[in-house]
Amino acid sequence: MIMVDFVHHPLPAFLVDHDLNIKEQSELATELFSKPASFLDCVDSESKQKAIDLLKNKDEIELVLNTVDSPYMLFKVFARWTDNGEGQILCVRQDSQIMELSSMLQMQRDRLAETNFDLLDKKEELENAMNKIKKLSSPFLPISSNLCVIPLFGSLDEELFLINEQQLLSTLQTGSYEHVILDFNGIGEIEETGVFAFQSFYQMIQLVGVNPILSGLKPRHVFRLMENDFNVDQTFHITGSLKDAISKYILSSNERHR
Amino acid sequence: MPVDIKQLTDLLLEGNEDKAWELIETESELFDSSHLAFEVLTHAMQLVGKLWEENEITVADEHLATTTCDYVLSRYAYAKKKWKQPSNGKRALFLCIDQEQHYLGLKMISLLFEEYGWDTRLLGANLPLEYAVDTASKWQPLVVGISVAILYNADQLSKYVTELGNLSNQPEVLVGGRLASMYDLSKYCSTNTVLVPDLKEIKLWLEEQKGDGRDHG
């Protein structure tokens, strides 16, 4: 085997026998560990078993070692064994940089976690705000004791009905309305899912005993409704503008009640 | 255990915080009981320690597992904010002694106290005694919780216990952490120090305090 100058070894190094008793050690090793009799003397109590089990079988393991300055310092320990049972052990200090890095990582992580959670909060707020907007998108306007208007705004999608349907239906049910005008004047896009939701809303209005009338439909709305198998002509009372609808149905109900 | 600890440990080691969180969140037993959730995370971190002893991982991996576990804890506390009991006006201060970096357990305990309605301050790892004394005398907590994990830090413990216990408002000092679960630390403590070996004990203690509050109005 190559003879190694242990004393001047550039690392803390030990030459040990089969039982880890120290035969020689480098100056740097003395500086760090003083002069232990066995390598195990400088191994932390809770690294000892690992040292005993693995120093012989692994080229490289991490161990916590007692140094002159600190009772617990992390080292990467390299071991090479010769056929006659002698071993060279080299120790490379690990901790300080890792520790610094880790605390930086930690701080960053803490900050990130906070912002992440803040974002989650914001998302909830946003959803609440969206719900409010949707709610406002279909106010309920009583015109007379038997006529009311629901002006729809925004895009006609499933949500518009999911959010407003219950409220509107119960208002309709408790009132004594004969007609409700569903005004499309404020509607931009009509989504496919919105058509189905709308159809079911329409049917439920009928179920609570009120006649729905559509107003303010633009040609593209009509096309879009028909495209999705919405039966526009049969049961629906379609009038022109909202104004026309109101005057027509106020008149008609007034006439009847006279 | 309601989850596979090995699986959780692997996720922590991978730094897979979303999956690790999902594992806890979707297990209703864990989501309902913080004690159980923290116990599971404690076991996972202990398994991390075992893997290091077997040379399967390095301390660098432990760091990643630690931050991931920390994230899961924060996320857990955040998700359960709504179920927190209303403030009982009691204050508890938590710290690790000087040179002690093992703060995960302390964080769990602090979160538990919060859940029980305590106002808490988590001063965290590595807190020199003078800072601890300073904060405690200004904030006047009813309880000071101290955590120790490393054997060599036990010597310092008695100084902390004495000085903090002797503050004018005489806070109750609780001592926990890995060492408290392994050794009898009473020789480092005073007669009224409460030594807490594990989560079950702290749960009992918290329940007892709750009873106290009710009895005395």
Ligand code: B12
């Ligand atoms: C993860 C870990 C780390 C992480 C830190 C994690 C953290 N921030 O908490 C990092 C990588 C930073 C680390 C660093 C070090 N570690 Co380390 N670490 C571990 C490991 C693997 C797990 C610890 C853990 O997180 N457990 C889970 C927590 C939740 O459990 P717990 O703290 O016991 O808490 C529970 C209870 O005790 C209780 N509790 C805790 N505190 C309190 C307080 C109160 C008031 C109450 C009531 C209850 C209570 O609540 C918890 C609920 O379950 C252990 C191995 C092991 N077997 O424990 C080694 C271990 C503790 N580390 C060790 C060492 C030596 C170190 C280092 C010095 C060297 C190194 N390995 O790099 C450094 C430096 C640390 C320092 N100066 O303090 C040794 C200690 C040996 C000894 N002789 O004491 C161990 C045993 C590993 C080993 N075999 O060598 N470590």
